[in-house]
Amino acid sequence: MTEAVADSIIxxxxxQRVLPTDPPNICPDPGVEGRKxxxxxxxxxxxxxxxxxxxxxxxxxxxxRGLLDGLGGPRVTCVLLRGEYFPNVLDELRPAGxxxxxxxxxxxxxxxxxxxxxxxVMNYRSDxxxxxxxxxxxxxxxxxxxxxxxxLYATILNxxxxxxxxxxxxxxxxxxxSRRYIVQSQxxxxxxxxxxxAEIPIAISNPVAILAAGIDIASLPSTQCLAYRGESNDRFxxxxx
Amino acid sequence: xxxxxTTDIGYTYYAVGYSMVQTVVIPEITNQAVDVVLTTxxxxxxxxxxxxxxxxxxxxxxxxxxxxxxxxxxxxxxxxILLTLRSLYGHSYSPS
Numbered sequence: 315m316t317e318a319v320a321d322s323i324i325x326x327x328x329x330q331r332v333l334p335t336d337p338p339n340i341c342p343d344p345g346v347e348g349r350k351x352x353x354x355x356x357x358x359x360x361x362x363x364x365x366x367x368x369x370x371x372x373x374x375x376x377x378x379r380g381l382l383d384g385l386g387g388p389r390v391t392c393v394l395l396r397g398e399y400f401p402n403v404l405d406e407l408r409p410a411g412x413x414x415x416x417x418x419x420x421x422x423x424x425x426x427x428x429x430x431x432x433x434x435v436m437n438y439r440s441d442x443x444x445x446x447x448x449x450x451x452x453x454x455x456x457x458x459x460x461x462x463x464x465x466l467y468a469t470i471l472n473x474x475x476x477x478x479x480x481x482x483x484x485x486x487x488x489x490x491x492s493r494r495y496i497v498q499s500q501x502x503x504x505x506x507x508x509x510x511x512a513e514i515p516i517a518i519s520n521p522v523a524i525l526a527a528g529i530d531i532a533s534l535p536s537t538q539c540l541a542y543r544g545e546s547n548d549r550f551x552x553x554x555x
Numbered sequence: 556x557x558x559x560x561t562t563d564i565g566y567t568y569y570a571v572g573y574s575m576v577q578t579v580v581i582p583e584i585t586n587q588a589v590d591v592v593l594t595t596x597x598x599x600x601x602x603x604x605x606x607x608x609x610x611x612x613x614x615x616x617x618x619x620x621x622x623x624x625x626x627x628x629x630x631x632x633x634x635x636i637l638l639t640l641r642s643l644y645g646h647s648y649s650p651s
Contacts (some may be wrong), residue, residue: 315576326573331556331573336557348573357559366558398563406566441563493563522567528564544563550611 319381326377327351328366330508345401349441349544351375352396355388361555368441368544371395376554394550395442395494397544398454404540405530407525418465419501420455420510432456432463432471434478438492439519441545442553449481450492452515466499466536467514474527475517487547492517495531498539509538 324331348364351371363378365371379390422430431453438450454466454471463471479497492515501510516527532540547553557572 321573323557324556326559327556328560329556330571332557348571349563360577362559362576364556364575367561368563400562403564521563525564539647541561 315383317387322381323361323363324376326381327363328374341470345399346390347396347399349398350396350473351378351521351550352381352391353379353390353392354394355382356358356391357388359388359508362446370552371442371542371550372453372497373410375550377537380381380553391433392549393554394548395545395547397491397546398526398542399544400542403528403542404537405534407528407540409529409533414500414533414538416500416502416507418457419503419508420457420464420466420512422457422459423504430456430458430461432458432461435481436476436492436515437479438490438515438517440490440547441519442547442550447517449479450515450517451488452476454512456512458536464512466501466534467531470514470527470530473530474523475551476515491543493545494543495528496541496543497531497537499534500538501536 326466336347338524349532350364351370352362353361353375353376354360361378361382361476365374373395379393383389422428433453434452435449436448439447446548454464454467458464462468497512497514499510499512502508514527514531516524518524518527528540528542531537544546556575557570560571562568599626
């Protein structure tokens with residue numbers, strides 16, 4: 315890869331090259347990963363590029379793929395989208411004055427050992443295609459014996475459009491993974507207070523809604539840890555013309 | 556590389572540093588292969604090489620041998636050199 319192409323790729327991703335004279339990153343944030351497009355060529359080599367924003371991912375992917383193919387080497391055959399990851403956003407999102415307290419468990423007490431799930435397909439708005447929602451499956455542990463939403467997150471799931479649609483999930487592995495909050499909570503069970511993890515998908519792509527959902531989850535007294543993973547797609551190249 | 560980064564929830568972080576990682580797959584595990592990586596890819600990047608790490612987990616299983624290069628501008632390049640079964644076998648058991 316030539317310097318000019320490297321600089322063009324970095325510019326296409328919304329960045330610039332670090333210069334030796336630049337100051338260091340004075341506020342490191344351990345564990346944080348930016349969203350990435352990973353371009354894999356026909357020989358198995360790859361180039362991973364952190365993308366500054368998610369508004370025009372398809373146009374940027376087309377541009378970067380063209381730059382890499384223009385090098386005359388092996389051609390780009392696959393493009394993967396890896397969502398951003400923030401291991402702990404609770405400090406940023408939790409309002410002041412929340413007093414920690416255990417919430418309702420998602421484990422069904424009446425059927426010991428058997429976990430029930432609230433599942434289906436939701437109308438999901440992607441980071442890549444904003445125009446129309448498409449159907450993405452979801453599956454969340456619940457204590458409900460009729461597979462209703464878990465008590466702890468029922469209102470939040472309903473507010474942010476994680477509601478089952480009258481459609482059948484496609485069989486096979488889905489290459490798309492929705493953006494989600496990963497919540498560790500303290501919950502009450504017959505044996506006492508225990509820790510429980512849940513992944514709460516967010517169907518709405520609007521950043522204001524994603525933020526609001528995070529604040530709602532952070533505001534639950536039972537929430538102890540809160541992480542965020544952005545949307546991923548192992549077949550992002552299928553979206554490119 | 557560095558960039559102003561906007562998170563999914565709309566927060567903007569100013570001038571955050573990232574690496575653009577390039578991986579090159581080379582089927583044979585030989586010293587020549589490492590040389591090819593260095594001579595082919597090093598001259599095209601600007602700056603002085605600060606760290607050059609060659610991890611070589613050869614004995615057990617098929618595991619990538621990785622050459623990591625960090626330049627003075629803090630750009631990092633990582634080259635995974637994948638072992639094929641043939642080259643692993645030949646490398647481990649053929650007397651030379």
